[in-house]
């Protein structure tokens with residue numbers, strides 16, 4: 190069984206957003222980049238677990254990004270995975286990202302494509318589902334557990350107000366969140382091995398973006414906290430009712 | 437070419453957030469001088485469907501197929517595409533929620549339609565088709581322009597206040613030519629949490645952090661939530677330690693919520709936590725450390741021990757409800 194894991198590079202979660210160029214760009218000087226946590230902690234690690242337990246034969250990683258994303262891909266390879274593919278394009282629009290990955294994956298016979306629930310920078314959570322459409326595959330989102338039984342994935346996933354268990358024959362795309370795997374850290378052997386694992390760069394057939402970001406804005410600063418006497422919770426309730434009008 | 441809105445329901449009951457999606461579609465339709473066609477799937481009574489008229493749907497296409505009671509992304513996509521084609525729709529609205537995310541991106545990819553996930557405003561049509569959405573889980577906002585002819589917008593729930601009108605709707609049955617592939621996913625088991633307010637829909641949320649000390653103290657959070665009719669949430673270390681189920685975890689790597697009221701108890705206010713909750717209208721912070729960073733993001737603050745403050749607050753809410 191062959192697995193493809195979609196990896197996205199994102200700014201570290203502790204990043205404070207600073208705008209520049211008349212608020213048309215987010216400053217990237219001083220920002221450090223990480224593997225998108227959902228892609229790493231859940232999708233990638235689950236794929237590695239499936240390989241370690243002998244269920245998966247191949248685990249390939251794919252990312253859409255320019256050369257500056259390579260350190261993050263190497264970091265992903267240090268955790269595991271046989272080879273990585275970097276599709277040499279900016280990933281700005283979820284549709285384009287999906288089209289580029291689909292173009293690569295369509296002739297590769299992957300049984301399972303794993304991605305994270307969403308990337309923590311643009312929070313679109315749509316590449317997996319688009320990819321499934323473009324590749325004519327099924328899609329299960331918000332997975333919290335993935336088991337493989339023969340040629341079928343048995344998946345627990347979040348639904349509105351609860352959880353359900355689905356099964357679906359290969360091939361399919363699954364987006365992963367907490368529960369799917371236990372996070373782990375790369376060891377020295379992995380880091381050394383990652384250096385020799387192949388990283389192939391491919392150039393996609395350029396397509397048009399369907400959206401573009403014109404500008405950014407920061408949330409308004411709060412006016413300042415009003416402190417309430419901890420002994421007087423009636424006052425708080427009254428303020429929430431009469432001033433904030435939320436209860 | 438009416439605006440198409442996908443309306444979900446919970447076993448036959450249409451929820452507030454779905455009315456909000458119709459209301460939003462109606463706002464766009466009015467700007468463009470057109471009408472709204474809602475699409476609803478599965479088994480729902482006509483009386484329930486008719487409610488959509490009051491929020492601005494002139495027409496509802498109902499695909500009455502019992503298999504659609506479960507989420508089948510491909511079948512839902514086929515149904516929406518059939519409706520879109522029938523109506524000549526170019527603008528499609530869904531919610532940014534679990535089902536919306538399984539369907540809208542598929543529809544967008546099929547139609548080659550630009551997609552905005554988590555819309556917070558109506559499109560600004562003077563500048564193109566520009567919609568505001570949160571990025572970096574709420575640390576910033578982006579103004580996204582959709583440049584394609586067809587457009588799919590996933591509305592962030594709980595963004596617009598809704599009002600009922602006297603509008604009426606016409607229900608039409610829609611027959612969809614499903615293929616075998618549309619039902620490739622088999623749903624084996626469904627377990628729903630009952631009797632609790634679901635977090636993503638909640639307008640009031642009480643949330644606990646490591647300052648709650650342990651799972652045995654959570655009754656204090658639950659008592660307050662119950663009194664308020666609020667949902668419960670938590671910080672990441674709390675769900676990591678299994679004090680609470682993981683779907684309650686909010687923040688940059690958990691859920692993003694925008695309730696009217698967020699009460700944070702024993703949560704320090706790390707940047708990753710704030711990212712998921714800073715869209716809340718009003719924030720109350722209860723923390724024993726006056727230096728806790730969360731106070732900077734709060735509207736109201738209580739410096740004190742949660743174990744003492746929470747029962748007092750619960751009591752005060754009870755009293756308030758009795759005298760209202």
Ligand SMILES: Cc1cc2nc3c(=O)[nH]c(=O)nc-3n(C[C@H](O)[C@H](O)[C@H](O)COP(=O)(O)OP(=O)(O)OC[C@H]3O[C@@H](n4cnc5c(N)ncnc54)[C@H](O)[C@@H]3O)c2cc1C
Nearest residue numbers: 645646647671672687688689702703704706709724725742
């Ligand atoms: C990659 C990454 C992603 C992350 N994603 C998230 C995320 O999505 N969501 C998230 O929440 N965190 C996330 N974190 C973790 C985040 O950085 C913080 O560590 C976490 O939010 C802290 O949780 P806490 O506030 O519950 O605990 P603490 O930081 O330990 O704070 C506990 C607070 O309780 C107060 N307290 C203690 N006792 C009492 C008492 N008796 N009464 C009242 N107050 C009391 C203390 O003063 C303190 O402020 C992430 C971290 C990383 C590195």
